[in-house]
Amino acid sequence: MPSIEILSGTVLLQINVPTYDTDGVLEKIRKDRGYSYEDEITCSEACLPDYANKLKSFFTEHLHTDEEIRLVMDGSGYFDVRNGPDDAWVRIEVVAGDLIIIPSGIYHRFTLDAKNYIKAKRYFVGEPVWLPYNRPADDMDCRKDYLKRLEVGFAA
16 A cells, blocks of 8 residues: 655555445554544535634644544645644645545644535544644644654654
C-alpha cells in the first residue's frame, strides 16, 4: 500500500473507495491504530449547518490533542500543515480515496477547493473529541510531545 510521509509526520494513504468496506485494508489500519469510532461529515453549503462559520473555523490555524483522521469519500479539499523547524506551510490536496492522518500537536488548517464540496469519514480512538486549540497553544502537552517527535524524526 503506497504511503507518503510528509515532513511534518502527516501520513497520506490511498484507499480504494468502492471496496474499502470489504477489502480489509482500512479495517487493518483501524485495528492497528485503535480507531474504534467513525462518523461522516459532508462539507457543502447545502449540507453543513452554519457553513460559513464552520469553514472559517476549519481554516483557522489550530491543533488537536488527538490525531485527525479523514478518509475522503467524494469531493476534494486541502489540509495545510506546518513543516517542522521552519514552520512553513505544506499544502496537501486530498481527493476521493485519500486517508490523511494528521498527528496530534501539529498546527494545521483545512479549506475546500473551488468545488466547495467534500464528504469524508472521520475516525477516532474511543469517543469522538474534536476540539480545536487555536494558535498559540505551545504550552499544551500534545504540542510539546509533537515537537519532541519532530526533533527525532517520524518513522514511515
